[in-house]
Amino acid sequence: MALPSVVFLLAMLLAGSAAGVMQLRVEEAARGGARALARGAAAVEVGGIVRQLAGETAASTVALDGEWLRVTVSGRVPGAVGSLIPWTLSASAWARPETPGAAQPVPGGWGFPLGTGT
Secondary structure: HEEEEHHHHHHHHHHHHHHHHHHHHHHHHHHHHHHHHOOOOOHOOOOOHHHHHHHOOOEEEEEEEEOOEEEEEEEOOOOOHHHHHHOEEEEEEOOOOOOOOOOOOOOOOOOEEEEEEO
């Protein structure tokens, strides 16, 4: 009777730690994407930075909020338990453009998804 309880507790602890690590990765990816946008990087480059930092399954969007640039990144918790429980974690970061004209919308406008991994 005790063994199944211990296995279940261990699985929940591992899932919780995987969720914590993924949240940190998503937050760092949002900050990295916002820094790149502030320096004047193209939105496509930001998508690459986000996927590099948060993993290939992360999705991101870029938006222009007044004079602030916003990057929102979301991703699912990896692992066996993460696939059973649909945990989607997200984080946003804002930055002001460092160079004049860096906040100019691209064709199609801001607020578009940068893509998801496979």
